[in-house]
Amino acid sequence: MNKPYKILVVDDEPDLEPLMLQRMRRHIRAGRYSFVFARNGLEALDRLNEEGNIDMVLSDINMPQMDGLTLLEQIPKVDPNIRSVIISAYGDMKNIRTAMNRGAFDFVTKPVDFKDLQITIERTLAHMMEWREALSYRDKLVSIQNELEVASRIQQSILPSEFPDDLRYQVYGNMEPARDVGGDFFDIMLLDEGQIGLAIADVSDKGVPAALFMMSCRTLLKGVAIGLTDPGAVLGEVNDLLHEDNETMLFVTVLYAVYNPATGEFTYASGGHDAPLLIRSDGTVSLLPLTDGIALGVAPELEYKQHKIELSPGDTVVLYTDGVTEAQNTDGSAFQVDGLHQIFAGSSSYLKAREGTDLVFEKVREFMGEASQFDDITCLTLHRDT
């Protein structure tokens, strides 16, 4: 059996240690995790140097002697391959953003939800393993094909593994990578007052640099979305953060939406991304208006307009990437938005989120036949039940 992953927990709160050991006891007993504790940044650096084989750090921000943000700057000097997750006060965007800029992989907010923490730990460890593998591949100077495989696994590691469980609505997404391209992702974020954030995105290139750009895009989006409620403002912030020192001109198209299950309000903004499809409960299908935003990462200080609609019970919204509309059949013609329209025209209100997404994949595959897949295909469906 593999050795347990060693996690360093840094917090000046003495209660966290017994609580962590208690809540994670099954994973400790199963040999999945082992924990080391420190009360501040200085102690943490001592542990990192003494122990030598720590895989990830979970750190509070405000601590005596050395705070979490300073610690983040010091960790790479000990070992650049250690991944860090920050525990911060809810909505403390300034510190979260600083932490992200200093290389934190993710964050959790206080009070700590241990189920969420465990998912975050698993995701961080999965990412770290991919990263280590990417480094070892790079050292071996292997072929482009292997690099693409690594990139595609980084891509898989950032997709959500669970979907919200709520009686009022359903969300379901899927991504099928093309063999040579890895640029799509989607994410679902739980926000204030029971609202949810839905993001679907397409990064403009393949390979490891694009995959890393995708990762920072996803992390920034998640960080910014928690502090801001307007999708347009979220895209504006993320655009500015991505544009800082983006010499490579990589860019990402993003459709970001906030859904309020209490009111049925669905507010979205597009950064160069295709417009969502709306299917009313009576089977009427329409393309929602584009909000005319520019893809993210290209130019600074852009304003993103947003548009709001109201979903009634039984309504469905389908978000997708151009891998769906530009999928080609053997004759070289494309699926197009018309293809999407036809899938849903006349479908009735019992259409559910998972069915919607599955149906898109089924119909696109049917259309493509023997033709090869040029681009990632991604689809994320939201359905209002009540």
Add this chain to the structure above:
Amino acid sequence: MDVTSQRTGGALIVSVEGRVDGANARKFQKAVESVIEDDDGAVILDMEHLSYISSAGLRSILLIAKGLQKRNSQFAVCSLQDAIGEVFRIVGFDKIVTIHSSQGEAVSAMGS
């Protein structure tokens, strides 16, 4: 994918034909850069015969535009097929890159 060039009036016209996608975007960018590097004037990218462009291809165009901006050369694209124009519009690049409907229009706009 094929790249050719010719000088018309004050501008260098670079024409691209075929598909530009993830597989050949870098080749496309290098081909364009090599024809424009010996020149210091305005550049027009003629897309009349471009049938498809992926996001990797759009990124190549941004990199070309950025290089031209550094040397203070004007840059525009022209003669986009409907589907390509739609891609530019959705991604919002119609607000970043100057687009002309024909080569003639592009040349006279550059001259003024």
